[in-house]
Amino acid sequence: VKPVAAARPYELYYWPGLPGRGEFVRLALEAAGAPYVDVARLAKSKGGGVAALLKALGRVGPAQPFAPPFLKSGALVIAQTANILLYLGPRHGLVPRDEASRFHAHQIQLTIADLVSEVHDTHHPTAVDQYYEDQKPAAKKRATAFLATRLPKYLGWLERIVAASGGTRLVGRRLSYPDLSAFQLLAGLDYAFPKAMKRESRRIPRLRALAAGVAKLPRIAAYLESERRTPFNQTGIFRHYPELDR
Amino acid sequence: VKPVAAARPYELYYWPGLPGRGEFVRLALEAAGAPYVDVARLAKSKGGGVAALLKALGRVGPAQPFAPPFLKSGALVIAQTANILLYLGPRHGLVPRDEASRFHAHQIQLTIADLVSEVHDTHHPTAVDQYYEDQKPAAKKRATAFLATRLPKYLGWLERIVAASGGTRLVGRRLSYPDLSAFQLLAGLDYAFPKAMKRESRRIPRLRALAAGVAKLPRIAAYLESERRTPFNQTGIFRHYPELDR
Numbered sequence: 001v002k003p004v005a006a007a008r009p010y011e012l013y014y015w016p017g018l019p020g021r022g023e024f025v026r027l028a029l030e031a032a033g034a035p036y037v038d039v040a041r042l043a044k045s046k047g048g049g050v051a052a053l054l055k056a057l058g059r060v061g062p063a064q065p066f067a068p069p070f071l072k073s074g075a076l077v078i079a080q081t082a083n084i085l086l087y088l089g090p091r092h093g094l095v096p097r098d099e100a101s102r103f104h105a106h107q108i109q110l111t112i113a114d115l116v117s118e119v120h121d122t123h124h125p126t127a128v129d130q131y132y133e134d135q136k137p138a139a140k141k142r143a144t145a146f147l148a149t150r151l152p153k154y155l156g157w158l159e160r161i162v163a164a165s166g167g168t169r170l171v172g173r174r175l176s177y178p179d180l181s182a183f184q185l186l187a188g189l190d191y192a193f194p195k196a197m198k199r200e201s202r203r204i205p206r207l208r209a210l211a212a213g214v215a216k217l218p219r220i221a222a223y224l225e226s227e228r229r230t231p232f233n234q235t236g237i238f239r240h241y242p243e244l245d246r
Numbered sequence: 247v248k249p250v251a252a253a254r255p256y257e258l259y260y261w262p263g264l265p266g267r268g269e270f271v272r273l274a275l276e277a278a279g280a281p282y283v284d285v286a287r288l289a290k291s292k293g294g295g296v297a298a299l300l301k302a303l304g305r306v307g308p309a310q311p312f313a314p315p316f317l318k319s320g321a322l323v324i325a326q327t328a329n330i331l332l333y334l335g336p337r338h339g340l341v342p343r344d345e346a347s348r349f350h351a352h353q354i355q356l357t358i359a360d361l362v363s364e365v366h367d368t369h370h371p372t373a374v375d376q377y378y379e380d381q382k383p384a385a386k387k388r389a390t391a392f393l394a395t396r397l398p399k400y401l402g403w404l405e406r407i408v409a410a411s412g413g414t415r416l417v418g419r420r421l422s423y424p425d426l427s428a429f430q431l432l433a434g435l436d437y438a439f440p441k442a443m444k445r446e447s448r449r450i451p452r453l454r455a456l457a458a459g460v461a462k463l464p465r466i467a468a469y470l471e472s473e474r475r476t477p478f479n480q481t482g483i484f485r486h487y488p489e490l491d492r
Contacts, residue, residue: 062410062417063350066357066403078349080356086332087349103324103333104309110326110356111312117363118374125371126384127391128364138372138384145373157312164308171308 009035011072013053013065016040018236019188021081021116022069027180028085030223032092038228040068082109085177094177105171108161108178112185115154119192120237122146122244132241143244147196151189155204158182162206169210175217182207183214188238193245255281257318259299259311262286264482265434267327267362268315273426274331276469278338284474286314328355331423340423351417354407354424358431361400365438366483368392368490378487389490393442397435401450404428408452415456421463428453429460434484439491 010029014022016038029036039056042048056072057065065079071087078084086106089095095105125142126135161170170178186207190197201208214220223229232238256275260268262284275282285302288294302318303311311325317333324330332352335341341351371388372381407416416424432453436443447454460466469475478484 060406060410062407063346063353064403064406064410065353066360066400076346076349079353083349083352083356086352100309100322103322103329106329106332107309107311107325110329114312114363117360121367121371125367126387129395130391135387138387141372141381141384145376149375154312157310160306160310161308164306164310 008074009037011037011039012069013039013056013071014069015053016050017230017233019184019230019232019238020069020236023184023230024081024181025069025071025084025088026228027184027220027223028088028092028094028177030228031175031177031180031217031219032088032094033219034088034092082106082113085109085181089177094175094180096172096174096176101171101176105176105178108158108170109181111154111157112178112181115150115185116188116237118146118150118154119188122192123239123241132239136243139241139244144246147193147246151193151196152200152203155200155207159204159207162210167206168213175214179210179214180220183211183220186211188232188236191232192238192240194240195245254320255283257283257285258315259285259302259317260315261299262296263476263479265430265476265478265484266315266482269430269476270327270427271315271317271330271334272474273430273466273469274334274338274340274423276474277421277423277426277463277465278334278340279465280334280338328352328359331355331427335423340421340426342418342420342422347417347422351422351424354404354416355427357400357403358424358427361396361431362434362483364392364396364400365434368438369485369487378485382489385487385490390492393439393492397439397442398446398449401446401453405450405453408456413452414459421460425456425460426466429457429466432457434478434482437478438484438486440486441491 012022012025012029014020039048040050040053044051053068057068063077065077069081069084070077070079071084078087089105095102122143123132123139124135125138132139162168165171166173169175170182215224258268258271258275260266285294286296286299290297299314303314309323311323315327315330316323316325317330324333335351341348368389369378369385370381371384378385408414411417412419415421416428461470
């Protein structure tokens with residue numbers, strides 16, 4: 001993984017205060033040692049804050065994002081988490097060079113994105129824009145079904161991919177951006193569903209080893225210790241509601 | 247849009263009997279005039295059927311798909327609808343050549359995919375793998391919230407993208423794969439939520455004109471008249487439950 005000397009730092013736009021989908025992008029930028037500005041976490045006096053995010057989001061144009069996260073790289077504006085990683089991967093050596101590996105990496109990333117959406121829906125099953133407290137009975141049903149069938153299916157699939165790729169990484173034997181996302185995925189699931197994940201862990205030894213290895217990468221280890229890392233909390237995708245775990 | 251003479255026809259793997267996510271891929275293949283085999287709809291005696299799909303899905307390897315649709319192109323196996331279109335687009339002139347347009351097209355496609363998942367969850371809010379009939383009260387809540395806020399937000403965004411791109415297409419002024427998906431999206435929404443879509447239509451004149459234009463493309467018009475086109479029904483993503491419309 002080599003840092004690329006960018007003409008200007010990337011600008012990452014994401015909601016401050018929660019790791020959310022933005023964190024998958026941050027981990028790639030940090031692993032690459034790429035200079036970036038986390039715009040909404042920058043002081044308002046320096047042109048940052050939520051106001052700067054909303055202003056950029058509201059700008060009408062062909063590349064207008066539907067939602068954060070989005071990344072500015074020079075004149076390019078790229079939205080959708082997996083799309084941003086598709087862009088960053090080849091620029092920072094975070095994906096192999098061959099075509100098959102690139103589509104394979106993106107396929108894994110998109111499947112992780114699907115799983116992340118299903119995690120979100122465990123606490124927001126009936127209305128994305130209403131409070132969890134107003135949809136608790138449906139959330140209990142959704143979380144129960146998620147933990148019983150969907151979570152084991154996704155994790156088992158990821159474990160098989162690691163095994164088939166040589167046993168240590170998701171794409172071949174070197175670090176790629178889906179590995180970073182898998183680390184974040186497991187960290188989030190451990191936070192949200194500690195009981196269920198304790199049970200699942202026996203079945204995903206390779207995925208667990210992969211995630212532990214990502215946490216020890218020098219740049220990632222330094223990042224996780226820094227103030228740039230946002231801890232999980234009850235406003236993000238991964239939330240710990242004990243009544244939804246089992 | 248020029249057809250590319252492929253060494254072998256593509257092999258598309260998707261559940262037979264429902265348009266689902268596979269239809270977004272079919273529309274691109276049909277618009278390109280690309281030869282393909284719709285494996286699960288092929289006779290079992292010719293190596294097709296659901297058995298062939300399940301066999302391919304169960305094959306363990308690094309590129310193992312999580313779920314259909316997936317496409318075989320020579321030795322490549324590509325899963326995830328948007329990823330397949332990312333692959334097909336440049337090969338068949340269904341996306342502009344410049345980098346910005348390609349990431350822009352993919353961003354739109356991924357946002358359409360998010361909307362498609364939200365449509366699915368209107369009839370499956372609490373358990374992906376249980377019957378609609380067993381989650382009707384939550385479905386009513388989810389559909390109500392979807393039609394009130396999410397659907398207008400997504401469609402309004404798509405309409406603005408068309409306006410900002412020159413008024414006739416989603417990416418610049420020529421046909422690209424997100425246009426084909428937008429056609430299918432509106433067709434599915436019209437089937438599932440005719441009342442809500444009648445209201446929404448006034449606000450999306452450019453998107454409506456775009457979709458009508460796609461339906462008249464010679465290859466697409468011929469496809470829509472053919473037996474290869476699967477009509478919407480109550481087993482797919484877009485289902486018409488009158489009690490969920492309003």
